[in-house]
Amino acid sequence: MLRRFNTMKTTGDQQLVKRINRSVLLRLLRRQSGRSRAQLAQESGLTKSTVSLLVRELIDEGWVTEGDVPAAQGLGRPSTPLRIDGSRRGMIGVEVAVEALRVVGVSLIGEVLCAREEPLAGSEPEVVCRQAAGLVAQTQAQLAGQGVQLQGVGVGLPGAFDEASGMLRFAPNLGWRNVDFVPLITQALDQAGVPPVAVHVQNEADTAALSEYEFSEGDAQDSLIFVTCSAGVGAGIVLNDRLFTGVQGMAGEIGHSILQIDGLLCSCGRRGCAETFIGARALARLADPAQGGQTLGVVLQNLWTTFNPSALVVGGLSCERYPGIVQVARATLQGYATSAGVPAPPVRAARYGLLASAVGAAALVLYHDLRPMHAPAAGAVSRATGAPVTPSTPTA
Incomplete structure (x- = not known):
């Protein structure tokens, strides 16, 4: 039994190592499309034979496809560029x-x-x-x-x-x-x-945070915070390439952070929550809903100084209805940054609009x-x- 157990453990370890190596290659290609097998071997530290074997599997399974144009010209056989397959x-x-x-x-x-x-x-x-x-x-x-x-x-x-x-x-x-x-x-x-x-x-x-982090290029390096403003208000937090969810999944429930002692009653039973200021129902009561952007800017300021992310993204139904709140929030955050003499992270609207959370749920699989x-x-x-x-x- 001991020998069989060790064999099963070895097999499991080998499967895990293979999955890790495959993921390394996929993440390299997601970061920069067009790398060749030789480039993947050099950048991953894997042997050329291992890379060739794994790439063949990834092509057969529909993860990767080969390009038609050689990745480099020169002596010998030209290398073939590889990219993530978006069709299979x-x-x-x-x-x-x-x-x-x-x-x-x-x-x-x-x-x-x-x-x-x-x-x-x-x-x-x-x-x-x-x-x-x-x-x-x-x-x-x-x-x-x-x-x-x-x-x-x-x-x-x-x-x-x-x-x-x-x-x-x-x-x-x-x-x-x-x-x-x-x-x-x-x-x-x-x-x-x-x-x-x-x-x-x-x-x-x-999940909304993952729609930006997994599929968007540029400012989201290894950290990003997505603030969603709809009926409720929440934040998706990516830190060091990992979702930060807290012990019981409560991390990012910023809609129920207290902004005013003994303020308006919130749906959660507390008073003075951020949701009572920038939730959809609260914004609808304002003569100019874009004014809610000032409070949103305060929330972004607090998230920035707490987590120091590479980028801040704002989305949700309220942002679709009242796009001016993103501009006001950005200006409010910039005002705090100027006062402190510290550059603020970029603030932008969600690229996928109202589909951000659904697209991010798909990205959760990836x-x-x-x-x-x-x-x-x-x-x-x-x-x-x-x-x-x-x-x-x-x-x-």
């Missing part, structure tokens, strides 16, 4: 918003291939999961019709999601507390006939696939086996 594999992202469901099919390079939106048919968790699963099934069929293989499904929820237990702890605008969400959504997906793929769940502000050493969690379930997705579980 994709992810489905679901945003459970307070007012609607948004479901998107997204390619490996962040292209939105299809999108659906429906008003919520009801607020009960079981009803929401059945409705979401039906939309996922329709989206998967559309992707299959385009020749796109489903890699996984991600779900963004409007509240504190405890990744360790798979529980939705707190979603005041839906009236949800301590909902065992993962079994509900996986069962609904099974009943809807969705193929057995990994399912990942996270807070919708966290986020986990490209980080094999990320700790396993109840929020990442393989529907092929019914077990949590672990680092040694193949995903391709």
